[in-house]
Amino acid sequence: MPSTECVLCSRGTDHCHGSLVMHGDGTAECTDITCVELEVDTHELVLECRQLTGGCRCVEVRVSA
Numbered sequence: 001m002p003s004t005e006c007v008l009c010s011r012g013t014d015h016c017h018g019s020l021v022m023h024g025d026g027t028a029e030c031t032d033i034t035c036v037e038l039e040v041d042t043h044e045l046v047l048e049c050r051q052l053t054g055g056c057r058c059v060e061v062r063v064s065a
Helices: 007-011 057-064
Strands: 016-022 028-030 043-048
Touching: none
Parallel strands: 016 043
Antiparallel strands: 016 028
């Protein structure tokens, strides 16, 4: 029976299962509430906040400023 464990988990590789969202002010947040390392290297999916469906308030603030 094939393993359902994440390949990176089985290798002991430092990683996160969440998606990293990068904001225009340089801050980041992750969709995994247990994530402690907000680094690009530990996430397979990294998005700019303007790519999110519905956008992001930080983009609105930058445009109106």
